[in-house]
Amino acid sequence: MTMTAARSAGAFTDQAAGVAAAVWSALATVRDPELDDPLTELGFVSHHEVTAEGEAVVRLRLPTYFCAPNFAYLMVADSYDAVSAVPGVTKADVRLEDHFAADAINTGVAARAGFVESFRGEAAAELDELRADFLRKAVLAGTDRVCRALVASGVDQSRLAHLTLADAPEGPDLWRLIDRRHELGLPCRDSDALIVDPATGEAVQPDALRMHLGLARATRVSQEANSGVCRGMLAVRYPGIGTHSSTANEAATDAERERDQRTNQH
């Protein structure tokens, strides 16, 4: 091999590695709509690479063979779109594996057929409303995270209905809340109310605050418990992934500890 060839092969490898890293970052923007966590963090991306021709090859896996096909479809389609948009990717080959509806989903996504067409006779509506439902839940759960931190820092709970987004402490929880509100088209400027009804965007009034915060807390508990079950099931199905422990339950404890650390950091 000549010096020039070696150098250009090295340059190519660097470039491919750069694209592969960009593909991973793109996948990190895709969330499980139900759990509101990134696929990369959940362990749902089992493989990703970029070939010499610039084809991005991505393989996804889920906690069970029977995970809901509607959510599965959204994740595969969102991954396909995110990866296709990465500069340097010429073609996307994104496939879900080990799932009862994998063929229908993979074929439908690759053909950009839409959900109804991919499951002809079995589905009557696209998934926009389902996605919006879960974004509203994400707003509720996020409201609990942000408000809980405010109360812990000494803000009286009864004052929360009078606060705006600018009054909340900066940090990942607030950014995430604003991001989800933005996606839903809800008010998300600094001067907008901190606590809004996710269905209408109206500020929650003081007399409705207690009930609203109760629902926000329950929504967060539900979402996080569900995420915990899914992570545990994934670890049972694919032993040894993502952690040093070999059982689902130790893995679960690791994940919980990580979450605790993150919670304590802000």
Added chain:
Amino acid sequence: MYEKNGEKYFVVDGHTHFWDASPRNWVPGQEQYAKGWIECFHAYQGLGPPETHWSLEDFQKYSEERMMKDVFDDGYVDVAIFQPTNLKQWYTEGFNTVERNAILKEKYPDKFVLNTTFDPREGDAGLRKLEADVDRWGCKGVKLYTAEWRGDSRGWDLRSDDATRYLEKCRELGIKNVHVHKGPTIWPLDKDAFDVRDVDYAATNFPELNFIVEHVGLPRIEDFCFMAVQEPNVYAGLAVVVGGLMHARPRFFNKVMGELLFWLGEDKLIFGADYAIWEPKWQVEGFVDWNMPDTEEYSDYGKVSVEAKKKILGLNAAKLYDLDVPAELRLDQPAAQPVAS
């Protein structure tokens, strides 16, 4: 009966099965679904303590002897309630049918409560079957799967006229308890099959029936809690909550129990082990030992009393099914009892 620290608990397992998912029961051409289903159940077992895990082969089909030992001899259960699951589209003889459950009910009449099931899409024939089941076994409860597909139909709704006819028939036949599966499901594909609004409607229109939401609407506990708080005749079936969270996710177990107690209260929670996904023994022992931790994270939630645990583990279900609870296992009677006239 379970005894700990001088306290005695009457244990009702509100959710049990006697299934056959062995390969010889798989419908030809549907093997991948029959196999996928039982493997999915088996993976759930992985969320329990390692020493309670079974091999897949044992899990596909278990004997009467094993069930009697696990549930009653080792598991402290006094009475277990069968909740049938037909799944005849994948399993030739069905997965966990009323008829299969009845084999054990007939042999051990005092150990089991036998529930049946109905599907309003079966019309008059289904009503006659419901009558026949009640006539034959004296069923006091039904287990319903509203999300089940049938031909072109993509599930059904408790608010429909057909369902109302069946609920009226339940009332007429003396069926009191309607267990509705609102938990992990597959179909309908494009819907959120965990929607509990139809339970809300039926519970309002049939105040004399009790509606037990199995798996508490997991993974949508918040929707369930928000509905149940408004309906006095709605209960939470704890199958999966204890088995799936208490060991594997203790922090979330605390919080989910905290929410259920906050919204529904201790009189509305019904223990269920979900055998053979999980054995009752570790669940009963763990639940009696469990309490809400004192840390700040759980400060919104109250402590759970021995009395509350007795209700959740058995006395609430005993009340729903008129089970005979030995005097020593009942709650202490209030000192001042009104005199019977």
